[in-house]
Amino acid sequence: MLLWASYLCSIVLLLQYVAQPACADPVLASRVGFCKPVRLEATAEEKNRIVQCCLPALRRAVKRFKLPHVHHLRVRRPAHELANDVDYKRSDVRVSTSNAIGRHPTSFKLTRRAPTAADLRGTQAQNVNQLSEGVVFEHVRVPELMYVRFDVFLDSPTATAETDEDESAYVGTFTHLPSGVTTVTDLGQKMVHVEDDDMYRTLNIRFSTSLALKRLGVTDWNTDITVTVVPRFRPHGYGWNIKALKFDCLRQEFT
Secondary structure, three states: OHHHHHHHHHHHHHHHHHOOOOOOOOOOOOOOOOEEEEEEOOOOOOOOEEEEEEOOOOOOOOOOOOOOOOOOOOOOOOHHHHOOOOOOOHHHOOEOOOOEEEOOOEEEEEOOOOOOHHHHOOOOOOOHHHOOEEEEEEEEEEEOOOOEEEEEEEOOOOOOOOOOOOOOOEEEEEEEOOOOOOOOOOOOOOOEOOOOOOOEEEEEEEEEOHHHHHHHOOOOOOOOEEEEEEEOOOOOOEOOOOOEEEOOEEEEEEO
């Protein structure tokens, strides 16, 4: 019982302390700062008690808020739209006429067509609407011991090694890793020439373009496009003297 009574007394004292009114001395008025009259509680001697409460003066000038200036974003127009523009200069898009992937970005023109019933052969599609469009670099001649990598973009003739892979025009990346390296040590560091009688691989490199064409808004089958290859070859190592990888043709395919 004594312990219970002590608990009750503690609670009563705590409530009395919390219920006390808060009081604070007002800040007296001064010549600097922002002041505002505040009415105080009346007393027996003075019924209307008013004092000037002031905020301290600002130490620095007020900065007015300004909306940031938004520059107009430059949106790259796809090549198939620029081709129909009267102000478009055809010389701005340089299309390669040789079937070679060099050490600099190269663009190739691709003539497209609509799928037919003949394209259903060898696929699992039931009709032409289920076919997926793609491009094929046929018979690319790659040295067997050479590291090869390049990115592919559609309707982006200005693409470079700094072009983001998140862009709508990005299609995919091809990478060829050296294999069977048993006689050459430190292949990635030594400057090893590739001779004509060295071993080569002949590859058919395929990329699916359906999603990229949809993102670019290309819906007409008669619209020709440009395929830009951005190489990322190593400046040293095996095959550093190779200036270009040759292939037979670039064609459209349906799968």
